[in-house]
Amino acid sequence: MMEGVRHVFLTGRGSSLATAANGALILKESAHVHAEGMSSAAFRHGPMEMLREDVFVIVFAGDEATRVLNERLAEDIGKAGGRAAVVGGDSATEVFRLPSCAPPVRPIMEMLPVQMMSLALAAHAGHEPGRFRLASKVTTVE
Numbered sequence: 001m002m003e004g005v006r007h008v009f010l011t012g013r014g015s016s017l018a019t020a021a022n023g024a025l026i027l028k029e030s031a032h033v034h035a036e037g038m039s040s041a042a043f044r045h046g047p048m049e050m051l052r053e054d055v056f057v058i059v060f061a062g063d064e065a066t067r068v069l070n071e072r073l074a075e076d077i078g079k080a081g082g083r084a085a086v087v088g089g090d091s092a093t094e095v096f097r098l099p100s101c102a103p104p105v106r107p108i109m110e111m112l113p114v115q116m117m118s119l120a121l122a123a124h125a126g127h128e129p130g131r132f133r134l135a136s137k138v139t140t141v142e
Contacts, residue, residue, distance in 0.1 A: 001093075002120040005056045005083075006033055009047055010114070011040040012060035013070060019060055019107045023114035030130045031121035040066075040073050051082035058096075058117075060110050061088025063103065087113050 008027055010020040020037035027035035038047070040059060051057075059074040061067050070086070077084040087110055091097040096113045098106070122129035 002056070002117065002124055004054050005121060005124070006054040007050070008033055008035040008056050008058065008121075009043060010035065010037045010058045010060070011043045011070070011073065012062050013040050013066040014063045015103070015107045016060035016062035016110060019110040019114070020058075023058070023111060026111075026114055027118050027121065029132070030118035032125060032127065032133075033121050040070050043073065048077070048080070051077065051080055055082060057082060057084040058114065059084055059086050061086050061090070062106075
């Protein structure tokens, strides 16, 4: 599923927007791929035009109030020939399916598939996940 992926967009609304931003940072640091976290609505205005074979979009299903909008985004990406997966309790892909949990815990649970994805992307790229090449894990100011 991650074969050939070089660019990842992570999209969400509400509390899932924090997961999208944090997930992008994890993918950049761990898998060394270009990743951007943004709102699902913002993805439709620009990044949607960047869909191609090496782009993968993670759509966080998120809160009940906006779940339909997020799932529709994933469907539209597929119709446009792009690759996308929904992260949520009803995900069609098992590795992106989340167990039932309380809404305040959901953003934490959403990070698990992203972390697993970082391992797969690093393996496909042939490097050790999480190994920093140019920076250190701790930034100091002198």
